[in-house]
Amino acid sequence: MNRGRVLFIDDEAELCTAAEEWLGVCGFAVTSFTAPDVAIAQVDPATFDCVVTDVRMPGLDGLAVLEHFRDRAPDLPVVLLTGHGDVPLAVGAMRSGAHDFIEKPYDAELLVAVLDRAVERRRLGRELTRLRQAAGGTELEDRLVGLSPAMVELRRSVLQLANIDVDVLVTGETGTGKEVIARALHDFGGRARGQFVAINCAAIPETVFESEMFGHARGAFTGAAGERIGKLEYARGGTVFLDEIESMPLALQAKVLRAIQERSIEPLGSNASRPIDVRFIAASKVDLRAESEAGRFRPDLYFRLSTVELPVPSLRQRREDVPLLFALFASRAAQRFGIEATQPYRLPADMAVSDWPGNVRELKAVAERSVLGLGSNGVGQESAASSRTLAAQVAAFEAAVIEQALRDAAGSTALAAERLGLARRTLNEKIARYGLRADADIDS
Template identity: 40%
Template sequence: MADGRILIADDEDGLRWVLEKGFRGAGYQVTAVKDGTTALREAEEQPFDLILLDIRMPGIDGLTLLGRIRGKRPDAQVVIMTAHGTVETAIQAMQQGAYDYLAKPFDLDEALLLAERALTARRLSQEVTSLKTGLKEVWEFGALVGRHPTMQEVYKTIGRVAASDVSVLLRGESGTGKEVVARALHHYSRRAGRPFVGVSAAAIPATLLESELFGHEKGAFTDAKERRLGKLELAHGGSVFFDEIGDMPPELQVKLLRALQERAFERVGGHELIRMDVRVLAATHRDLEAMMKTGRFREDLFYRLNVVSLLLPSLRERRGDIPLLVEHFLSKYAETLGERVIAPEAMDRLAGYEWPGNVRELENVIQRAMVMASGGVIVPEHLPIGPVSAAAGVEADASLGEIIEKKMIECVRGLRGHTSANLHSLMVGLVEKPLLRAVMRETKGNQVRAAQLLGINRNTLRKKLKEHGIDPDAG
């Protein structure tokens, strides 16, 4: 039976009745209302896991209601229902935080399937959130902590494909969490209670990899003292994860492809056909398309693995998530290494580092810093990282206003002891001067064009350039 609380808001009596009956029949707890005002009241009074909203309703329209619900119930998944003529509006709703949309007319089965996917994604998101607070769970989704839009897309994709048996190819740099995502896909699949078996094509010598995959019979080669089961056999009924599949030798790629196609294989040195039932997950940091062109990776194997492709972002592409990840790792190791806090200067240094090793490297750095920070506070000296880019120290996804505010807070803090500091004029001057220099540089010293861009007259521009000591001919 399904599990979850669902709110349906639609002014079409027939559709509302069908949805309510269908979701109740599937085991959900359902509340159905016919206008936006009532829907908002219900959402405020009780928590819902999934909310289905029609775009056009009496009272409060769907888009307005979406914004209010996201503010009050940010953990609820919202699905927009729309007529064919308003699909563009539905896409706008998704950009505002909706999980997905249903285009009318739709089948009940389609709505039920989307609800299952949305609730699966929500459970994954909740598990990640609980891990951030240091709670112990079955899986450690450390690399999946984050609010960046690319990570939200990762959560959504996991929710959509976990329940099926399709092969998934995970792509991204080393340390971005590809194995973590593979474990999440297994955990939320129908195979969750069965084995999850990983094999790394990069970590095992080529001469041993075939035996590692398929197993071997006693006497198959010199050191084969007894029969040994391979990873594919051990994963029967569950999932097998091929890490760094791009490092697999071409001759072994042929044998793996045959096994996946026939869903059967023979142990090395054996003749018995071993049947297998596994879900295939693979990962690589290599450019497989380029490798196919040079003959280093088989095209047919690529298409067998690449049914669904999921790209994980590098840590430097989501710098805004670094503070969340840091807090997660501080909580994770607090029990064994002691509680620690991180100084703002140290956090700035972490945010400015390039992180070639991504989340894995960040976790190792935090562990070491916690060991070194015997006084309880992690400072920059405790961080074993290389040069930091000053430009990258500001979050890549921060707005201009946020960047300016951060710098102004530092200035205001520095003037805390002054009773009068003419702060307004000082701040305006600090912002105005780089603005004037940037515009003069852009217009190559053309004062008429610069004044137009700034929205001031030319005499005012000349006066301000003189006040700030800017050479108008240096643009």
């Protein structure tokens, strides 16, 4: 059994020999040096999982060794061996990147336990690097993560369509990442310098829809004290993303169709037509052809939008991507929450056969709850929570309370802050820290 490769540096030859023998028996492969300058000159950090170095040594001390390896291999854990009087110095070194410190004379079992944690951390870092590399090395592959044939084809289609100034209909189930696709089409195309204006068609009341979309002239209605530019005109040179377009009332679909066909708008209360230079990308979670045949969606608008239709696969259609996505979401969540991973994140066994009705959005939530020590339904798991530090358990509880408060307040941070007795700025900071921002209406 190989528990890891350890570089051991101490100017006492007897201590090096003893460490090699004991750690070797325990399953570690140990290389020792009594001269730190020779060690840093000869050692390739990539071949080791952990460095153990004494702090007090003639010539080059342990802090210099730490600085050297921190510069060459930031993810290589360095453990410091200190005398009793060096503890404050070692604590300061941990703030500078040391993994841990052990006081001399050290307990052999404690050293093994510290090394196990350090090696696991190093291997976790390597695993995450491998996963990121496996997902691809380009920015697009970082956004549209997946090794499945469906995702490879989707990335190819996005790159092909990005520079073609044609309107696109993105279809897919809830949570598959339709807005991510729309943003990629914008960012990797010729309109990247323009605005990306996302409009949720289900969220704009019908009474103000025209004003929001097309703008209005001064005096167009009671309260219209001045002229207002609509979202379509504001997106000039860029992209308009019409999300959940199936929710747009039929009476308004005709007006949007005209704007798409004519590439011009007429602000409310104005007789002057204004040209708009935008690309339209629409998204729907339902079959718009079926909706149009049923009379719930205008057929002419459907045919206008569906010149190019880009389907986004569900997680059920690319199950091989689930472990990769889970590991990436969990590692990002751990970094955001300030939680140090003690082992590689693995998909919970009870979720391995899930149909993922919420798709990527659901998987991301499961990964974040797993990092916080919560169950797949957000309920605390005693076994998971008990292995977390007090700070991690407190953070998990606070995140769950805030998430519930936001849900009860229909996403309004103003109302949630009032109910929680927090300043809105404080609540906004906590929402950002715990990654709840996507589900909340952040008030400034």
